[in-house]
Structures are given as structure tokens and as C-alpha cells.
Amino acid sequence: MEAASGGTSISSDRLAHLTGHTAAQVRRDLAYFGNFGKRGVGYSVSDLSNQLVSIVGIDHNWNMALIGAGNLGKALLAYKGFEQRGFKIVGAYDNDARKIGSTISNLTVESLSKLSESAKRLDIQLAIIATSAESAQEVLDLSVDSGIMAVLNFAPVRLNAPDTVQIANVDLTVEVEYLSYWLTNK
Amino acid sequence: MEAASGGTSISSDRLAHLTGHTAAQVRRDLAYFGNFGKRGVGYSVSDLSNQLVSIVGIDHNWNMALIGAGNLGKALLAYKGFEQRGFKIVGAYDNDARKIGSTISNLTVESLSKLSESAKRLDIQLAIIATSAESAQEVLDLSVDSGIMAVLNFAPVRLNAPDTVQIANVDLTVEVEYLSYWLTNK
DNA sequence: TTAAGCATGTGAGAATTTTCACATAATAGA
DNA sequence: TCTATTATGTGAAAATTCTCACATGCTTAA
Numbered sequence: 001m002e003a004a005s006g007g008t009s010i011s012s013d014r015l016a017h018l019t020g021h022t023a024a025q026v027r028r029d030l031a032y033f034g035n036f037g038k039r040g041v042g043y044s045v046s047d048l049s050n051q052l053v054s055i056v057g058i059d060h061n062w063n064m065a066l067i068g069a070g071n072l073g074k075a076l077l078a079y080k081g082f083e084q085r086g087f088k089i090v091g092a093y094d095n096d097a098r099k100i101g102s103t104i105s106n107l108t109v110e111s112l113s114k115l116s117e118s119a120k121r122l123d124i125q126l127a128i129i130a131t132s133a134e135s136a137q138e139v140l141d142l143s144v145d146s147g148i149m150a151v152l153n154f155a156p157v158r159l160n161a162p163d164t165v166q167i168a169n170v171d172l173t174v175e176v177e178y179l180s181y182w183l184t185n186k
Numbered sequence: 187m188e189a190a191s192g193g194t195s196i197s198s199d200r201l202a203h204l205t206g207h208t209a210a211q212v213r214r215d216l217a218y219f220g221n222f223g224k225r226g227v228g229y230s231v232s233d234l235s236n237q238l239v240s241i242v243g244i245d246h247n248w249n250m251a252l253i254g255a256g257n258l259g260k261a262l263l264a265y266k267g268f269e270q271r272g273f274k275i276v277g278a279y280d281n282d283a284r285k286i287g288s289t290i291s292n293l294t295v296e297s298l299s300k301l302s303e304s305a306k307r308l309d310i311q312l313a314i315i316a317t318s319a320e321s322a323q324e325v326l327d328l329s330v331d332s333g334i335m336a337v338l339n340f341a342p343v344r345l346n347a348p349d350t351v352q353i354a355n356v357d358l359t360v361e362v363e364y365l366s367y368w369l370t371n372k
Numbered sequence: 373t374t375a376a377g378c379a380t381g382t383g384a385g386a387a388t389t390t391t392c393a394c395a396t397a398a399t400a401g402a
Numbered sequence: 403t404c405t406a407t408t409a410t411g412t413g414a415a416a417a418t419t420c421t422c423a424c425a426t427g428c429t430t431a432a
Contacts, residue, residue: 011379020344023379024421031381039380040428056363057370064362075261079358081342087362125369126362149372150365152358156267158206166368168361172265172338175354176250176273176312177242179336182352183311184243186335197409209409210391217411225410226398 009042061086063124065148067139068131069094069102069109072154076130077105090122091115095135112142119146126150133157140167195228247272249310251334253325254317255280255288255295258340262316263291276308277301281321298328305332312336319343326353 012026030036033055037043053059066073066089093112102109127143129136136155144165151167198212216222219241223229239245252259252275279298286297313329315322322341330351337353
């Protein structure tokens, strides 16, 4: 169980068991990024972790803008999971005059018109869109204009962006609909 | 543009454009469930919608239990998207004595020990797990024992359940990590 | 030093998914 | 009625993804 680097090691078989994949799949996927394992031994847990952290790019902090300070936006501001992994929400923006100026989790909600200036000043690379479906495309366009290159979209719409901007969609209703399908057809 | 049934119709080409897929893919996927289209015309929007609503099983309501009344849980209770699509949260549960008895969005948070009885009484088929990663497996086991067959899991862990129970995972950190990878390696 | 045991990394093949391309059915206009 | 046009549904090919199985390298023990 001891790897050369001193740490405990883990086999592809065990990783597969833990993640719900097959051992061959784990080996192939890891081999895509490099030869991290040691034949006859396995993968050094600490080495592997360091390598992956570096590859995924979470070895340094990213600054994020939260756009949309409704229920979901508030929850995301309060959510500790992002910051733990190096994703820090440094600005919150909304178009609703009743929300602008209010403070949530130590951040003051600003007018959306401030986004472009803030993005540059605060070095924001990533935006979270937690607006309604109707406003989302407009907000995305503004984000792109502000130089933001990656977007986490919670609005239930397919957004159009240039290829230089990456969008990850989180659609909660799609997930429950999948479960509904399963319950219906099981 | 008019389909036989009277409604407006839409082509696979246009559906593809709207959803970000190819026309051939749209046709094959729809054909898997039945021959909904009309050659030379397209798909009747209203017919297609009805068919899909029925296949996905959202032509009737589902009752859900929310487990974990932290920030995320509160946001999910306040989120309108579920109810709009026929998913109704009819019970909220937590183990934290400070949360039990409090009211969020017209629902009183109950002790987790009440889940099993409530699930039967309220005909709950679906659970949302919005607890910490540490509690999630335990909460899942309890849900399974309570007869719940489908689970939407927000805790960042891979849960083990019998094959008769379906789990959909929503891991927000995975999504931002994907964006981080993209920003790092673009 | 040698042999036995272990687990990686990876060709080769299998399985799955996607795309191509066209026969077929429906519609509209002359 | 006949012709031109349109867009589905689907075989067949292409591309991609996953699995099998084993040569290879590392470790331990005698």
C-alpha cells in the first residue's frame, strides 16, 4: 500500500469501486492526462490528488460574479461549497431596484450596469447566472462583453455564446423530469 | 406550417437548432418513442408536447420530501420551478433541533424520524437530499426504507442504493470545476 | 539474485452512438 | 391530376466510447 513518494496508494480497482466505474475506465481516463500510476502498486493518493488539482486548475482561486439575487442567488451566496474549492463570489448583481443595495452574506448587491467595470477591477473570470429564463440571454451577452469567459447557468434555457466562452448548465427541472420518467416507466 | 391536428408544426431541423443538436439526432431520438412526425410537414407542436409530457410522466403530480433545511434546502423550498412542472414539496425534514418546528415557505420543518410515517401518509415518491455529504448516505438509507423510489441528491458524494431506487446527482462543484478546467486549458 | 505476485498502461476488438443519405409520405400549386 | 417540394424515419457507414486481456514494470520475499 505504500508508494514510492511515501504516501498511501490506491488501485484503479478500488477507485472504480468508489466512483461507480470500471477499473479499465479509470486507468484509461487517468492515462489520458499522464502516467500517474506505478505498475504492481497503484496510484499514490497524494501525487494523484496534486496532479488532478493542477490539471483541473483548482490550485489557485477563481473570482466569480453572481448575477440574480433571488432565492437561488441568495442560496448560492450562502453556499460554502464554492469557496472551499477556491471559487469565490466577489460581486453580486441584479436589475431589481428593491434588491440593489441590500446585503447578503457580506456582499452588497449592485446594479447590473456595474458588472463590466467590476469584472475588470476585481479580476472576475466566471459568472453564475441565477436569473429568470427571460433575462438570461441578455445577462449572458453582458457578461461576455465584460470579458467573462466561463458561465454557470441555472436558468432553464439554452444560451447562445461565442465558442470562446464556455457555458455549464445546471437545470434542476431536467433532473426531476428524469426521475419522473424513471418512476413512470420502471 | 399547419399540421393535420390543427396546431402549428416544427421541423427536426428547427428543433435541432433550438436545442443545440443535429436534425438527424432529433429525429432518431423522437422515433425511439414513436412516429410523432408527418413526412413533408414536421411535428405538430401540441401533439409532440402532449406525447412527451405523457412519456416523461409529468402529466400528473409527484409529491416530494425535502431532507435538509440548510441554505440550499431553503432555496429549493422557495424555488417555483418544481411546482410549475408538477413536483410538489409536501414535507421538509431535518435532524437539527434548532431547525425543527421552524416554518419555511409555508412548510413546517419536521424531525427526520417522521419521514417514514409521512412518506406513506402523504404519498411521497421522491426525496431531495440537501444535507451535508456526511449525512447523505444515512438519509438515503432512511428514504429507501420509507419506500421512496427516486432521489435527487445535492450532496457531493456518490450514494449507494438498491437497483430499484434511482438517484439523480446534482453536484455544483463538479460544474464549476469543469469550467475551471476549461479556463485553465483553453 | 531470482522468482512470484501484483496492478498499470494500452493494443485490439466489441459495443454504442452519431451522422450520412435516401426511400417514402405528405403538401401545395398549376 | 400531375409535378415539384418538403421533411420524416431509418438502413448503413462512420465515429466514438468502453471492455477485454495481457505485456510490462515494480515490489517483496526467500
